[in-house]
Amino acid sequence: MHHEHPLAYLIGIEGIALLRAFTGRHDRDFTAARLAEVRRLLDDESLAHAGVDVDPVGPVEGYRVWSRTYDQPGNGAFALDEPVVGELLDALPAGDALDAACGTGRYARMLADRGHRVVGVDSSPDMLARARTRVPEGRFMLGDLGRLPVGDAAVDLVTCGLALTHVPALGPVFAEFARVLRPGGRLVVADVHPESVGRGSIPSHRGPDGRARRVASYQHLVGDYLRAALPAGLQVRRCEEPLLPVRGEGAAAAEEPGPWELWPWSLAGLVPDAARAAGDGVPALLVWQFER
Template sequence: MIHEHPLAYLIGLEGLALLRAHIGEYDRAFVESRIAEVRALLDDPALTGAVDVDRVDTVEGYRAWASTYDQPGNAAFDVDGPVIAELVDPLPPGAALDAACGTGRYARLLADRGHQVIGVDSSPDMLARARARVPAARFEQADLAALPVPDDSVDLVTCGLALTHLPDLAPAIAEFARVLRPGGHLVIADIHPEAVLRGSLPPVRTATGRPGRLATHRHLVGDYLRAALPLGLIPLRCEEPVLPVAEPTGPPPTGTGPWEVWPWSLAAMVPDAKRGANHGVPAMLIWQFRLTDH
């Protein structure tokens, strides 16, 4: 269970901005404005509507999200899509595994480039959409820690926006290394740990209508290396693309907005703190590894 309090989030955002000011990124006027804003937030009687939120596993969560997952507005697609295409374009067509394939976004990209694609996901609802999207690919329901693929059988593994759902990276990355042929490539994109810290946990409604957040874990940059290097996976690229902080188009909202749009509607209430806390912060962490020749 997660206890989400709008005041706690807003003060946390102010605190992140103040910590950056403390190391010299912002001036005295910014600091004094943040402290005054914190005092005003603490006195605001409207900021009392806390919500207890369930932690939801991927099967239940993506059952709720599958029908709207591909709709416009998912900013993550604009961040990872161009980088993933840049990384896989130079690779020759071969056997490719799209692990945690979701609705087949990467599988479509790989199939369009001539790869023979196998897609694996734990969510039957997402797989149904992937099969319709990429009919030439083969899709199977399975867990990332037990891929239904033989050893040394694929030239490329992709995995997008999935490893943050796992409490431990090691089992999945070990499976990726197992199925890759020597010299094969692993391309991973995930929500950056700094973005997770700032509230990037997907909201869903459970089957009973309760608020839920898809299980999300912060994996540090070094966690990927600690899982990959002992397996012979050598990093070739590491990208940390930044999502621009949108400038406000009007006065800050006076209410918190519905829970489904937290924390973004909350952050809009304190636009200067939002910019101060989030400016230049990476939205995503993208890796390319190559498996050494045995």
């Protein structure tokens, strides 16, 4: 269990904004405004006792609950990864494709629409049920990223979307990707950027008892992907870092922190100027293309 306190998050955002001012990105007035805002936040009694105890939960259990709402509008990551992944897929010939950690079949649908023969693998039966409905022409199997139920050199293309952040070690997973790919095959991976994980971009939900839960997530550095991929014989062909959406200048501050399920994004609305400065130019996702 860990403790999430809105004041801690807000002071952290102010601190990042102040560091950026310290290194020359903002002026004296901005710095003075941030320091005054920090004092106001510290004196705000409504925030003083608003912390929440949060339990970790494994991906299978977490996505069992999240599968019910996963495809509903509001997941901003979809608007960031799908254009880049779609562009990468458009440049590849149709063939045998594996969507690893396929979830509800977002990428599997993209693959099938481009003429690929699709196999999907996921550890969540609930996600797989939705993928089968979404991509009826695909073949879907229960399985783990560390031991894919696919033969050696069986596919021309592997995709994996927003899943590796839940894997503690990348090496075994990339070794599996390399094993199932044919020579010259491609791997397209989109994942939550370590900068974004470090700022709280971790799936959340309430358990049956109403307790707050977050799906166990890991902050893999950019170099961690290379240290996993290169020894497996996978060569980098492209890397993109879609940026976090940033509030427009002059946005009005929110009056309430919002429900815990919307943290930390609703919290940022309490300090829009600091949040905009802290988030400017920060990547949200990491998208790779590798070749076997």
